[in-house]
Structures are given as C-alpha cells and as structure tokens.
Amino acid sequence: MRAARFISAATVLALAMVTGCSDGDGDGENKTTSSTSVPSGLESFYGQKLSWKGCDKGFECATVQVPLNYAEPSGDKVGISVIRLRAEDGSRRIGSLLTNPGGPGGSGVDFVRQAARTFGSDLRRRFDIVGFDPRGVAASDPVRCNTGPQLDEFFATDASPDDPKETKTLAARSRAFAERCKTKAASELPYVGTAHAARDMDILRAALGDDKLTYYGASYGTYLGADYAEQFPGNVRALVLDGAVDPSLSSTELLVEQAKGFETALRAFADNCVKSGNCPFGNSADAVVAKISSFLAAVDKKPLTSNRDQRKVTESLAVMGIARSLYVKEYWPVLRQALTQAMQNSDGTILLALADEMVERKPNGTYSNQTDANMAVNCIDKPNPSDLAAYKRYADQAEKVAPRFGPFVVWGGLPCVYWPYQTKQEPKPFTAKGAAPIVVIGTIRDPATPYKWAQKLAGQLSSGVLLTFNGDGHTAYLQGNPCITKATDDYLITTDPPKDGTTCG
Template sequence: MKKWIVAIIVIWALVIAAGVTVGVVLVTGDDDEDAGDESSPGSESTSETAPGTSPPADIGTVPPGLESFYGQQVAWEACGANQCGTLEVPLDYAEPDGESIEIALEMAPATGERIGSMVVNPGGPGAPGTDVAAQADAYFAPALLERYDIVGFDPRGTGDSSPVDCVTDSELDAYVAGDPDPDNRREVRDFVETQESFWAGCEEKSGDLGSHVSTIEVARDMDVLRAVLGEEKLPYFGFSYGTRLGATYAELFPDNVGRFVLDGAVDPSLPTLEGSLSQAEGFETALRAYLENCVDDGDCFLGDTVDESLQTIDDLLAEIESEPLPTDEDRDLAIGNAFYGIVLPLYSETNWPLLDQGLQEALDGKGDTLLFLSDFYGSREGGEYVDNSLEAISVINCLDDPWSISAEEVPDYYDEFEEASPTFGRVFAWGLVGCHDTPFQTTEPEIEIDGSGADPIVVIGTTRDPATPYEEAVAMAEQLESAVLLSRDGDGHTAYNKGNACIDDAVHSYFIDGAVPADGKEC
C-alpha cells in the first residue's frame, strides 16, 4: 500500500452506473505546521460503564415492543487490542417480534480518563463501520482516543451485519470496469443488461433483507446501541454519508442527541437529481484545483494551462476506452477502472502525487497505478472484494430515494450535467439510471429533517470538497435547528484530522469540554 494512503476508502457510487460518489479518504496532512502538537484537554468526570456490564437504568424512553432489544447486554470479547461483539435488532421495526438480525460491533477502548462511548460512521453508505474502530489511530487524534471508547458498527446490510449480496466478484469486476458513459447502441444495451442482472441478483440472493437496510432503520439501530452502551445521550462522529445518518438520528431521536459532529456534510433535502448535479460540480472543482496546482508549480506534464491539461486527460480516457492499457496483473486497465483511478486521489490533496504517478504511467502506456487505485476504491484486495460496499451502496441509496430515469432519457440531461462538470458530467448523468428496476421498497415513512429539540450539533464543511460540496454543509447547518457551521478552507473530502489545527481544536473542545464552536467559525 502506498505510504500516503493510511486508511479506508469508502464509496457512494451506483455500481452499475458508475455514477454518484461520496466517501472518506483518511490521509496524513499538513495544513498547519503545528497541527500535530495536540494536548489532551478536559477535566470532565468520567463514566465507568465497562464492556459487558449492564447499562444504567436512565436510558430514556424505550419504544413500545423493543424492551428486550434495548435491555440486552453485549458479550464483548477481545479482538486484538479491541473488543468485539454483536447487537441484536429487529429486521423490521414494525414487527419487533418477528425476525431479528445481528449488528457487528468493534470498540477501541479509551486510552485515558474515559468520558463515554462515541459511536462512529465512516460514510458510504455501505462501508463497514467496524473498520473505524480497528483503525481508530488513523481516524482520530490522541485527544479523542484518550477520552472516548470508539465504537464502530457495520450498518445493517453491510460488512458482517447480515450483508446484502447481489453478484459474484467476477461480475463485480465487470461492473467496475464497464464504460460509465456508454455512447453507442451496443454499450447502452450492455449497460442496461448489466443493471437488470444486478437487481435480479440482489432479489435472489438478499430477499426480504433488501427492503430493510434503509438509513432510517440504521438510525433506529443506533438508538438501540446507544441504550446498550449506557449512554443517556449519544456521542456521535459521522463522516460523509455518516452525516446523513446522524441528521436522520437527530430527527427520529432528538432528545437522545449528545455531542454530534457531522463532517463532510450532505444536504439531506437534496433529491437524487440535484444531489448528482452538486457532486458533478464538486468533482470538477477538485480536478481543476489539482490541475491548477500542477500548472502553477511549473513544467506540468499534462499541459501548460488547465484547459490543455484537461484535454490531455480527455484524450487519454478516449484512448483507454478504445484500447485498455496493459498492467502487470491478469487484468487490463479498462475505462471504468481509469475513471475510478482518477477520481480517488481527488478526495485528498495529500494524494495528488499518486494521481501524478498514475497519469504519467498511463500516458506511457501502462495502467498499474490507476488499476491499483480503482481496486482500492472498491475494497478489492488480493483478487477479491473484502466487503460488500459496492453492492450495499446501491440497495441503500435506492431505498432512501428510488427516483431514477430510463437509459433512453439520459441524453435529455446531458446539457445540465455538462454545464456542472464538462469533464465528469455525462458519467453522473448515467448515474441517474442506477435505481431503475430496483425490486426493493422501504417500509419506513418519509421524514423531513430539522432535528428540532436536539442539543447543539456541529456541522463541518470544506470549501473545495469534491464528494460533499461545501454548499451542502451550509444547507445541512441551516436545516438542523440546533446546528452550528464550522468551515475549513481547503481541498479534499472532510476536515477533521487533516492537519488543520483550528478544526481539530474546535472538535476536541466540543467533545471533551462541551464547548460549542461559534456558528460560522472559519478555519
């Protein structure tokens, strides 16, 4: 693994459409020279609820019929330096006496004077949250690791929590490699057939589970987890899609909201079309920032101007579409892999050197680095997919918002998407087909999110975030009644623990001392 990538990649991508993307890339950074000089403030009294003990009686109101779930104990067992266990929840909250499923948990215990348990979500949807606890040192600074147990969970339908299944690994390879912008009759036919096969596989392999992995149901699972952990009010840190999950929780359980940080926030009110346009524009902004940096440094290998550099990339992708590039593996770099290989490093400025390497290598006729990046983006290691995130993401997104268009309608949207993103626009337009023919439908009622009655929530946005554009963080902060907006001026996806001491200090003071940042604070 390359040295400048230190943790997990999480995608929000409609697999078969190779469309909308949201995620978290955790990398080392150096926005501020003194960013690593962190102390561990705080003198708050601690809770001593230990793994495996009964939670205190004061866990708030228990929804009727769910008493046994809220009153359960987790049988924590050692898994390396951490503790692992499972949480039982109903498959369908409308039928709590019916089938139940297990949610995989992992806890990284606090290393110092403990305040409580912080539940975390890395994004996706579809990413296994237990990875956050397993890699807690990469996600969080010592200031938080000392004071909180970091509790990750695989949301229902993902990871080891009753994962949904749709296709084989070889079929998934074909989906990722496929052309994300089909431009002739044969490619469109293949695209549609691939999508139909995907949903048929989901229905066959996942059954009733496929209708019960919505964000609302995951939020209900989080409240059961809160009670089992013994937290009267839930401390929570959500990244990217994890901000949508956190906002949903705040709407359903406002009285149970503790210290909440939502970093890389999405606009929960945006429908699929508007959200896709927002992300297309965000990735265009990120690509141009990368190219401007290349040009400003002088002697840019892609061109003397941003426009020349964009043309170089366009020409390269056209050549790869026509003839995939050879690699040292048993697979060539196909056009879909090239797209993901280019998109991945845009998540963080620290990863731009890796994009340099991949593009330079591709211009020389080899696809190894871009294929490595595509595989890493899709959690493909050692010739297999190590989680089901590429399958779960489509099922979850389409339960939350099933709106879609047919393949025949896509060209009608080209103009507005190409205006938002001349480079990526048509790919995002094809992403609108993603939920077409889905066999699943949520049983949860639609909700409007404002989080009325919740304690203060900190919403963080980064000005040139490609995956969750800054405007979406502004919108979430406006919609959540108790939210304050914290802004990072910079590139890349999410803000915390990226080398900006101003952001990190504000987050630590909030979680440890309860000091809410001033609304509109800029870093």
C-alpha cells in the same frame, strides 16, 4: 462514483497518518438508561447487555441484536457488529463516541481498527472510540449480490455511452445487478435503508450505556447522523457531521452535484500541478484539464493495458482511478504518476490499482460487500427515476455541467431504476427540532460532498453550526488541521460548539 456514492476516504487518510486485550464489561456500561424513553415493544433490545471480547491490539468486539423490521420486532433479527477502543483515562471517561466513516457500505469496524488512534488525544482519553458495521454491511448480515467477475464486468462497462448500443449494454448490466440482488438478498433489501440504521444506533447507544448519543460521522455518515437526530432529537448529546450530505436533494440531484464536486477537485489538482513546477500535462490549469479530457477520450476508443492482471483499463476504470486520487490530497502525486504512466506508455497499472482501492477489490479478484451494500442502501433511501429514458435526462444534464465525471457518477446509479423495492418517501430537509447543537463540517473543495451541502445541512438543522475547512480532500477532521481538531474535540468533550461560521485552513 459508480455504485460507490458517498464513499468516504476517511479510512485511507487515517492509514496515511498512522506511523494486550481485555474481556468483560466496563464500569457503568451495558445498562438501559432511565433518562430516555424506550419505544414500546423494543424493551428487550434496549435492555440487552453486551458481551465484550478482546479482538486484538487492544480492541474489544461485541454484537448488538436489532429487529430486521421495526414494525415486527418479534420477527427476524440482525446482528450488528461493534468494536471499541476503551478510553485511556477511565476515571475521566465521558462515555462512547460512536463513529461512522461513510459509504453507505463502509465498515465502521474496519474504520475504528485503522483510525481510532488518529482521533484527537483529548477524545481518546475521555471516550471509548466505537465503530459498527451498519445492517447489511461487512460483518452485520451483509448484503451480497455479485461475484467478483460480475463486478469486474459492471465497473468496466462504458458509463459514458456514446450511442444506443452502449446505452443498451449499460442498462442490461445494471438491470442484471438489480435482479441478482433480488434473487440473493430479497429478505434484507426492504430494511437496509438509513432510517432503519439510525434506529439501530439508538439501540446501540442504550446498549453502550449512554444516556445520549455522542457521534462522529463522515460523508454518508453525516446523512445517517442527521437522520438519527431527526428521529431522536432528545437523545442527541453532541454530533459532528463531517463532509455533509444534503438530505433534501433527490437521488439524481445528489449525483449531479457530486459530479460537479469532482470537477472542482480535478481543477484544484491541475492548479497544484502547474504551481508545483514541471507539470507534464500543461502550463495552466485549463491546459491540464483539457489534456486529461483528451486522454480519457482516447482511452474510450482504446483501453489501456495493465501489469496488474489481464483486465483492460477502460475509460470507466480510468475515471474511477482519477476520482479515487481526488478524495485525498496526499494522493495527488500518485495521480500525477498514474497519468504520466498512462499517457506516455498506455499503461494503466496505477490507475487500475486506484480504481480497485476505490471499490475494495482484492488482489485475488474478490470484493468486499461495499458495492452491493452501497447500492442497496442508496436505492431504497430515495425514489428513483421510473425508466431508462427519465434517467438518461439526468445523465445528459450531468455531462453538461461536469463533462469529465458527470456521466460516470450519474450512470453509476442506474441499477436503482430496476431495483425490486422502491420507496415513496420523498426527500425532505432534516430539522431535528429540539436537538442540542450539531456541528456540521464542510471542506471548501471536497470532491465527493460539495461544500454547499454542508451549508445547506447546517441551515436546515434547527441547531446546526457550520464549521468550514478551507482546504482540499474529502472530509476534514482526520486531515490533522489543528484548528479543526481543536474545535471538534472541544465540542465533543464539552458540548459547547464553535461559533457558527468559523473557518479553519
């Protein structure tokens, strides 16, 4: 959604589930392993020893140094912020479980702080649960381009333009976003892409003392994990890719398909509302969806007010608030309340709060760097349409197949057209030939990473195994389904995957 593509809701879900520190290095850690080769020129990075320090509530933190540009490893460096929760049973410890919650732009350090203790009990006993902020994110030399007021303006801009004037305004603000990044982060932008972050993960694997990588990635984290497997297939021990991204799609194809995923989730919400009884928006799923469409059209003409602050709740912010609720099924009652408040009283307070949560806007009007990092990674990872006219064709296509979400999702990536650094590397499937079995989890009605992406990724990977969750919400593992938990935990511990095509739900 709008400069927040592939944002994972895993952290929020973990928070919904959540009802003395030590210093120094652990036994058998911080050594360069002998079973995997070290790329020439990178010996000092692979051989570094981590200095762990207690960082509250049983967690330990450290920093891993990686090259800014792998083509010039003796040049500038980036400090990658890392956190771990030690394995509960040190005598039976297998190694580290590296994790990434998605984004791009999501803080893996924050994710582990909030979610580590919600992982399966067997995993917590046998693995250190490890998170990291990828380069350009949060505490790892963050990309910062925009002020709070600038992002407020960007997100409030009409992202379903109805006429040339609105399109011109959207284009101008998207171009300004890109130009600010060029001015403020020019030295970082060429090197924040997923391919570099995946190489960082291999250095991190070695610094953690693991011969091979054990990994859990959600949402965009599946793309990062699949890229790692493509580059380092022989270093894969066990990878779980939950809420998969299809690497073979173009940047705009991903957005169009994602918009369709949100339409599917909205209809699931509507059906649930009707079946739960006394649905205030209609007596059928079709009626509920039509009511929401009419509501958004009205907001486009007259924004809502809010008690949260002085901002007007535009159609774009209202759509963002709705989308935020669709990431997590537990939010559906909140969405029902938010829409009721907005439709009956023209009060967008709850919708605005949801939209702010989506893009990590704080009550004081400042933002995390999630949005800036998200755009920086997405814009450099894949080629983008050459101009506004070419981009508009994809937005028009999205509106036809996803009338409520299509324009907002696709137009949200418009700054990439004006991005100062472009790649010529065309999208391609990741096969990771020679890798150990890799488990790909897909949720049938996932709003942000459609189920067919999991099917596609599992099929592309030479050792891919598909595990299906017949449910709602974005990603599956942290939803607490016993079948998903057991299949995932057993695989990560033993490296024996579930039977390909297994369905839970």
